[in-house]
Amino acid sequence: MDEFALIRQNFAKAIINDSVALGIGDDCALLIPPAGKQLAVSMDTLVEGTHFPKGAPAKRIATRALATALSDLAAMGAEPLWFTLGLTLPNANQQWVGDFCDGLLEFADTHQCTLVGGDITRGPLTITVQVHGSITPGQALCRSGAQPDDIIYVTGSLGDGAAALAVLQQNITVRKAAQDYLVDRFYKPTPRIKEGRLLSTIAHAGIDISDGLYADLSHICQASGVGALIDVNRIPLSPYWGNKVSRDKALAWAISGGDDYELCVTVPRTQVATLETWIKSDRINATAIGKITHKPEIYMVNKGKTMAFDIEGYKHFE
Numbered sequence: 001m002d003e004f005a006l007i008r009q010n011f012a013k014a015i016i017n018d019s020v021a022l023g024i025g026d027d028c029a030l031l032i033p034p035a036g037k038q039l040a041v042s043m044d045t046l047v048e049g050t051h052f053p054k055g056a057p058a059k060r061i062a063t064r065a066l067a068t069a070l071s072d073l074a075a076m077g078a079e080p081l082w083f084t085l086g087l088t089l090p091n092a093n094q095q096w097v098g099d100f101c102d103g104l105l106e107f108a109d110t111h112q113c114t115l116v117g118g119d120i121t122r123g124p125l126t127i128t129v130q131v132h133g134s135i136t137p138g139q140a141l142c143r144s145g146a147q148p149d150d151i152i153y154v155t156g157s158l159g160d161g162a163a164a165l166a167v168l169q170q171n172i173t174v175r176k177a178a179q180d181y182l183v184d185r186f187y188k189p190t191p192r193i194k195e196g197r198l199l200s201t202i203a204h205a206g207i208d209i210s211d212g213l214y215a216d217l218s219h220i221c222q223a224s225g226v227g228a229l230i231d232v233n234r235i236p237l238s239p240y241w242g243n244k245v246s247r248d249k250a251l252a253w254a255i256s257g258g259d260d261y262e263l264c265v266t267v268p269r270t271q272v273a274t275l276e277t278w279i280k281s282d283r284i285n286a287t288a289i290g291k292i293t294h295k296p297e298i299y300m301v302n303k304g305k306t307m308a309f310d311i312e313g314y315k316h317f318e
C-alpha cells in the first residue's frame with residue numbers, strides 16, 4: 001500500500017447527502033444536480049508561501065482553501081453543493097492530514113458543501129479546491145451585467161484582509177481580541193453565500209473582493225463596459241483595527257488590500273428601496289458606496305477631491 005493510501009482514508013469519512021449517489025472511493029463520484037438548476041463551478045489553488053505563510057496550521061489552511069473557493073459561489077449567487085480536493089504534499093504526515101481533514105470537513109458541514117473526491121500527489125504544499133454549486137438559470141450575478149446609474153454596494157467591511165496580513169507579518173500590533181478576530185478573518189473568511197443568494201434576486205452584477213475593491217470593481221467595469229464613481233468616505237471600515245493605523249492607510253487597505261472576500265454588487269435604482277429594507281431589518285449587512293457611470297473609468301472621490309490608488313493586488317509572504 002502506498003503511503004498516501006492511508007492519508008486518503010481521512011477524507012472517506014466525509015458525510016454525504018441525497019445529492020450524492022456515489023461518494024469517495026470509486027473512479028468518479030456520481031452526483032444528482034437539482035432539477036432545473038444550472039451548475040456553477042469554480043476552482044481555487046493555494047500555494048504555501050504565496051497564499052498562506054509557511055508553517056501555517058493545517059486546520060487553518062484547510063478553512064482558507066475552502067472559504068476562498070466558496071466565496072466564488074457566493075459572488076455568483078450560487079448555493080454550494082459539492083467540492084473536490086487536490087492535495088499536493090511534501091510528505092505523508094498523518095497528523096498534519098488529520099488536522100487538515102478535521103478543519104476542512106467541519107467547515108464544509110457549516111456550509112453544507114460535501115466532499116466527493118480528490119487527488120493526492122507529492123510536491124510542494126499546494127491545495128486546490130473545486131466547488132460546485134447550483135443556481136436558477138438567469139439569476140447568476142455575472143461581472144458583465146452592470147449598467148450606468150446602478151448603485152454599488154459592498155457587504156460587511158473592507159480592509160480586514162490587509163490588516164490581517166499586517167498582523168501575520170508583524171507589521172502592526174493590535175489588542176489580543178483584535179488579533180484573534182483578524183487572524184480568523186484571514187484563515188476563515190466567511191463566504192457570503194446567504195448574501196449572494198439574496199442579492200442575486202435584485203442585483204445586475206457582482207464579484208467577490210479577493211484582490212481589493214479597486215481591482216475587483218474594475219473587473220466588473222471592464223466586463224460591463226462602464227465606469228464607477230466611489231465616495232471613499234462611505235466605504236465601511238472594520239472597527240477592530242481602525243484606530244491602530246492612519247485613516248489614509250485604512251482606506252488604502254480597504255481599496256487595494258485584498259483578501260476580504262466580501263461581495264461587491266451593482267443594484268438598479270428600482271431595487272434600492274428593497275435592499276435598504278433588507279439592510280434595516282438586518283437581513284443583510286451591506287453599504288452603498290457609489291454608482292456606475294457611462295465613462296469607463298473609476299473615480300474615488302474623497303471630500304470633493306479625486307484620489308489615486310495603486311492596484312497592488314495580493315502580497316507575497318516571501
Ligand code: ADP
Nearest residue numbers: 008011024025026027085087116117118119120
Ligand atoms: P484514481 O487512481 O482512480 O484516480 P485515487 O486512488 O486517486 O483514484 O483515489 C481513490 C478515491 O479516493 C477516489 O474516489 C478519489 O476521488 C478519492 N480521493 C483521493 N484523494 C482525495 C482527496 N484528497 N480528497 C478526497 N477524496 C480523495
Ligand code: MG
Nearest residue numbers: 025026027028
Ligand atoms: Mg481511477
